[in-house]
Amino acid sequence: MDTQTRLLDHAETLARTRGFDGFSFADLALSTEIRKASVHYHFPAKADLSLALIARYRGVFLEKLHGISQAEPTAGARVLAFLDLYRAASDGGRSLCLCVALSVTQRALPDAARAELAAFHRDVTAWLEPVFRLAQADGSLRHVTDPRAEASAAMAQVEGAQIMARAARDATRFEAAIQSLVARVI
Amino acid sequence: MDTQTRLLDHAETLARTRGFDGFSFADLALSTEIRKASVHYHFPAKADLSLALIARYRGVFLEKLHGISQAEPTAGARVLAFLDLYRAASDGGRSLCLCVALSVTQRALPDAARAELAAFHRDVTAWLEPVFRLAQADGSLRHVTDPRAEASAAMAQVEGAQIMARAARDATRFEAAIQSLVARVI
DNA sequence: GTCTATACCTAGATAGAC
């Protein structure tokens, strides 16, 4: 695997477990076993790293969503698979979705990274909305009256669930927070 | 107003707008117009400040919740008032509830602060659960089947809504993310 | 209680050799 990819992999893990401001190029250098200056060769500034991270993450995540659409015919099954994605990202409260991890970063991200982040949110809700619309048609999820509102709400709920699990370092908090959605699946 | 209180007020604002790691004692000294060393006199380490902040915040927030219970007789009205609290805390995407701001902090909080944070989450969901139970009795909120699950979900939803509004610096994201809950009020 | 001054450390980033 090339150095660039290894750096992104380790940086993603660090950003998601400690927050983007919670690791330094020194930490990244340690975990990839190269020197700090070499990290700067690949990513001159941390701002460059943030952009590369979120851009890659968005592509990979969208692929997964499309995979769900192809594998699951019903809206209920798609929502459950969506929750699986975020459950995995939460990793028992040890980790956050990269999007959440960067969203809560204090230090100003470069405009390009902020735009990627906004695009990520837009893409995910844009994927969710037709899922809830499908639910109205196939009846595999109860009480859907406004697919657009449901899409926003579901995203907020999984993001909040990750935060709660992380604060308590307790995986069951995530489950408790999404239970109301799971229970609506027929 | 005494210095201690002024320090806590400014520190709370800074923590909620920039994140707890996003301000330094130097920033706090600047905004309160005393010297950095004097800040250290009141709060020897930043860990002490985190604990004082969350402990005070929990008390104040619980007071507000009790106020809602007394002022609003129906479950629907209580949920709307609860949302008002978080809408105000979000301040158009410029701010976060202190609890969220500290929950997403990268740097390890002292155990006592972590315990306060967990207690805050526990207290709020403990307040929400009987509200949803009341909804089942008074019919002022649609589709409540599991008050306990609803309490967890509502908390996740408002926390996630704050994160989304903050990431986009856009107040309408908060509204969009809680719309599904608002629409359930009769 | 508040101040000036300072010590210590870490993070981000660059220079220049190999």
Place this chain on the structure above:
DNA sequence: GTCTATCTAGGTATAGAC
């Protein structure tokens, strides 16, 4: 592409005068 060495800025914290 990777290294050693170094610079600078800023954050946390303390000493000691007033």
